[in-house]
Amino acid sequence: MNKIKNHFENIQQIKYLNKLSGISRINELRSNGMDSFINSGFPAEISNSEKWKFSNINPIAREKFSLVSEIDKYTTTSLDNSLINHNANTNRLVFIDGQLDKNNTDIGSISDDCLISTFNNSDSKSNKIINNNLGNLINIENDIFSAINSAFINDGLLINIKKNTKITGPISLLFITTNRDKKIATFPRVLIVCEEGSESSIIEGHVSYSDQPSLNVPVVEINLNNRASLNHYRYMIDNPKGYHIANTKVSVNEKSHYNSFSFSTGSKITRNELEINMNEKYSYCNLNGLYITSDKNHIDNHININHKNTHTKSNIFYKGILKDSSKAVFSGRVLVERNAQKTQATQSDKNLLLSPNVRINTKPSLEIYADDVQCGHGATASYFGDEAMFYMQSRGIDKKTSEQLLILGFAEEIVEQIPSLSIRKFFSDILIHRSI
């Protein structure tokens, strides 16, 4: 227990940790997560491993965070309403410092097509889904952040999209970290189960208003049953001192389709882990990402795709825009198992280096055990081509404007992958705001 107290100072005062949850799976995960954390400790000790080779997380281990049990101290007026209300018609759930904020939450219009429930508020039907699915995709023993998240599961969220339903308009989840006089740690937990033949879109946003080195460790588990399709949009906007270590695990089944778009602006340490298991035939995933780093940000996108069956197809397309003294890491690993014949997999990471002091580590790797496959990857890193810059300037556009136009052009290739126009506009707006 001391090991935990070293990192989380007010652990005794957090009442929910001592209370048994009404859901047996949650009790089990909390206890396993705690055991694993006590056994292996904070990642300081594993920072030499290949998995953490390019991201030093010792600074996190050296901090002492506070856990939050109430949300009474924040004032909604301090929050940027444009983010909460970016789409008036959107079904949305807002979580403040890890707890559901009922005032800003509105899911009235979709309650027939899906089951949405927080863990603290779930009925027997939801409990059953949670018991059957929660924690199935994470590895508590080998991933310390999934372990801590599990140890501290509290007001998690279940989204269950019903069979053959098509949900128009996205469900928006917004996780807000407020500014307090101390460093806080939050552990959002989301379980998404898409039943057979369903179609839906989910926006997952993480926004921090804190000016403290706060820690946010979300874990999202997604299970796509046969023929289900999900568009998953993810963005994070944190402060330069913040820590954001996210884990997204997806199980993709027969003819199901996972489409993700990830937008990150970085923080002191940001790590987005994304693991996709292509379990069944004709499963497909399409992962697009954009990272824009500035100051001394560090961002690490860590992607694993496991092709486990025939005729599966995956596509990774990420781009980075690096400014100031920031550092970005891209690590993509595509594994094609022996029986996953007819796999097609592509992977691309392109980086725009805008300052002499930036640093990019990119590692797009392939591990292939089946022969009838078409796989490839590519990576680039450079400043703009001189020709492009010269061309713009020869048309009378000054250097700064030229650069801005070229940056937006570079990013546009990713943004235009977003199928929904309104969501594309939402991301374009953040992009313009953040990149110039």
Place this chain on the structure above:
Amino acid sequence: MLQIENLHVSIGNIKILKGINLSVNSGEIHAIMGPNGSGKSTLANVIAGKPEYIIDEGNISFNNTSIDNLTPDERANLGIFLAFQYPVELPGIPMKQFIKTSLDAKLKSKNMKETTIREFNEILKVESENIGIDTKLIKRSVNEGFSGGEKKRNEMLQMALLKPELSILDETDSGLDIDALKTVGQSVNKLSTEENATLIVTHYQRLLNYITPTKVHVLIDGKISKSGDAQLAKDLELRGYDWIKSLT
């Protein structure tokens, strides 16, 4: 020479040819015409032995022997040549090496002596000039970076060198400009003798302005709907494939 009886062919689970009967004799030029998706290219490929096509029924014989169980190279060495619709690129394999290997394989199968490098260079030079293929292309890898027209000329060059008994031209005319089309026409006419035969698979009549076919067959939905002489191609050009469909 080529005898096709009641040929049914499928790929995967899709039936493409549904009972083709065709007989081509020495000295003849046959044109197979038909709309897109009628099975023309399948017929060309199945004669050459493309592995993914399955013969469900019927058979193909060449010079009175069944070739259904022969591999593509065995068929090629019997004298069957397919000019591909989309010739594939072979990176790193030089044109000269490829063509010589292919020519030598044929000579070897006939128990004849392989060409010496000098002999080969000589005939290659002569034929390249005839076809009008740029000598720069000869120095490159097979079809790599060739334009559509250059690829088709390359097919004609190989046809001229290998002197096949049966030449099958799979939509060789598609995407060609008028000069290249002329080259194809001349190549076929020049090669054509009383001892060999040609099967031209095409969508349009225009190649037939340069080559006069002995017979024309119209393929619709995997079957030959109508056969006739050269006039049939001209009628088709005027009245379209719907005309044939309306007849059946």
Place this chain on the structure above:
Amino acid sequence: MSQKTISRKSNISSDYKWGFVSDVNSEIAPKGLSEDIIRMISKKKNEPEFLLNSRLKAYEYWKKQKDEEPDWAMIDYESIDYNDIHYYAAPIKQPKLDSLEDADPELIETFNKLGIPLEEQKKLAGVAVDAIFDSVSVATTYKKTLEDAGVIFCSISEAAQKHPELLEKYYGSVVPYSDNFFASLNSAVFSDGSFVYVPKNTKCPMELMTYFRINAEETGQFERTLIIADEGSYVSYLEGCTAPMRKTHQLHAAVVELVALDNAEIKYSTLQNWYPGDSEGKGGVYNFVTKRAKALGNNSKISWTQVETGSAITWKYPSVILQGDNSSGEFYSVALTNNKQQADTGTKMIHIGKNTKSTIVAKGISAGNSNNTYRGLVQILPTAANSTNFTQCDSLLIGDQCGAHTVPYIEVRNNSAKMEHEASTSKVSDDQLFYCMQRGISEEEAHYMIINGFCRGIFKELPFEFAMEANQLLRVSLEGAVG
């Protein structure tokens, strides 16, 4: 009725035609490693003090990290008992040769079997050869012509006697004894190897060549090669490797260091065909080699070309440190694995100087039950303004029981640099096979042709004779895997 489909035969191990054992009386040190053995090796060679000290330091260092044998590569083998290896073996008729006539006739016979161009007819071809037989350099041909040009080409033992000042200056300057586990071991026990010095503004009048062969059983081979190209010079160096068929594994842990000064160029080509073991994975050489070059001078150039078909396990990353401004580094590689072979190979390009340029073209072919990994590092440091890297890695899979992996590490820390990396993995395409077969070429021949085409860009970088041999090697190594 279905048409005959194009099928693949199961794997039959091809005969390893270089697998004979030479009957040469050898002088062998007792098994195991100790300070005494190291002193013994050094004394046998009558080495200068600095070399002995360097060996002892390396041994102390190696002992400390003995439990930290690297395990990050995608290779899998039973741990090596370092006390069960002879660290020194030399033919008894230790030849002190200026001409071949003095050599043990068995050796000459061996080299003839290897097809090594030691003989007069090969001399006409203008290749100077140094042959390393169980770690000892036995013959260096063509000495006179080289001497006239001022080129030093001798065994490293001889260099220690005759050119200690050059050795002391450059030995260990590219691969320090503390570099990695196997380099430390080599630095402690290395037996012999080649030494080349090309003086200022000299183009080496012929290609230099070393043939390496492991003969004695349970003998580790630890050669050490050092090549120095002084300002404005050029040298092309070839190395070939074979080993007899042995039921047990043989350890080969060599170190190669290259140094190119201002405006100098070194071209280093390898044809590696150590015994790969049988189709069950029994026997074969463990090839754990550290090869590194320093493009030290401005405008210097290093080019590594390798064709690797042998060894049970290959662990090697010929690298270039691009230190001089405008220096360039190239790595061209074909790595073929069949049966139970494992290869984890690639390169490192470290850009330090301004306007430095690196090119990597790696082709991997996996067949049988083998695993073939490309692992490469491209590092562009903040000082390396306007540097460029281009990398192309392609893998070809033959059969459904093998693996092909690509693990590139890329780090860019200067925004005026330009880095581009591309990789692909696939099998021989059915359309390509059909096209070739339609032209009368048999399936097996079509496969060889397409695979050869896949490697052509690399073979082109080899000297002509080597390219022919590489072609042949590929074919022999793939026998039974295609067609």
